[in-house]
Amino acid sequence: IAGITQAPTSQILAAGRRMTLRCTQDMRHNAMYWYRQDLGLGLRLIHYSNTAGTTGKGEVPDGYSVSRANTDDFPLTLASAVPSQTSVYFCASSDSPGGMGTEAFFGQGTRLTVV
Amino acid sequence: GQNIDQPTEMTATEGAIVQINCTYQTSGFNGLFWYQQHAGEAPTFLSYNVLDGLEEKGRFSSFLSRSKGYSYLLLKELQMKDSASYLCAVQDSNYQLIWGAGTKLIIKP
Numbered sequence: 001i002a003g004i005t006q007a008p009t010s011q012i013l014a015a016g017r018r019m020t021l022r023c024t025q026d027m028r029h030n031a032m033y034w035y036r037q038d039l040g041l042g043l044r045l046i047h048y049s050n051t052a053g054t055t056g057k058g059e060v061p062d063g064y065s066v067s068r069a070n071t072d073d074f075p076l077t078l079a080s081a082v083p084s085q086t087s088v089y090f091c092a093s094s095d096s097p098g099g100m101g102t103e104a105f106f107g108q109g110t111r112l113t114v115v
Numbered sequence: 116g117q118n119i120d121q122p123t124e125m126t127a128t129e130g131a132i133v134q135i136n137c138t139y140q141t142s143g144f145n146g147l148f149w150y151q152q153h154a155g156e157a158p159t160f161l162s163y164n165v166l167d168g169l170e171e172k173g174r175f176s177s178f179l180s181r182s183k184g185y186s187y188l189l190l191k192e193l194q195m196k197d198s199a200s201y202l203c204a205v206q207d208s209n210y211q212l213i214w215g216a217g218t219k220l221i222i223k224p
Binding site: 109 | 156157159202204213
């Protein structure tokens, strides 16, 4: 089934550990995004990539890093997890990063708990 | 700063009509989106408005007034499966999406 796949679907992580959330899309979309969603808050952009080989910082990038080695994959790494990074993480992609009216497609999310 | 406001929660009756409002203040405007998100699932696209007026798509319609910084999503003939959160998002001058916190819609029989 075409779309975006995230892994793992959920994870409990000890504080201070390193963790990579995986995201793969097969729609050949240029742009990819990582958001976090917390109760009572809107989706907040962590990092984005407009095309393979480029990345940019979003609203809440601290403590996170990304890479975009190819079109399909956009992993998100937490270098040293802290409890405030407990959240649901969504990966998304869209066909054209700068295009108006570009619909974003979302993965099913990763529920991360840092203890 | 950039801000998207929408009600936290609304309740409506099956078969009725409900209007979910969204007001925004952003750095530039390149369009407004509505997404639906069922509990525990990913957001899915519902509608997009960039010009003033009403866009109709089946039971769902979305309205935009750029001068007022205002949009609404209108859901007609409500069904139980419409119980979900509805997210308003504005694309700013950098084409980044700014998201509201979402409106949880509860449908009662």
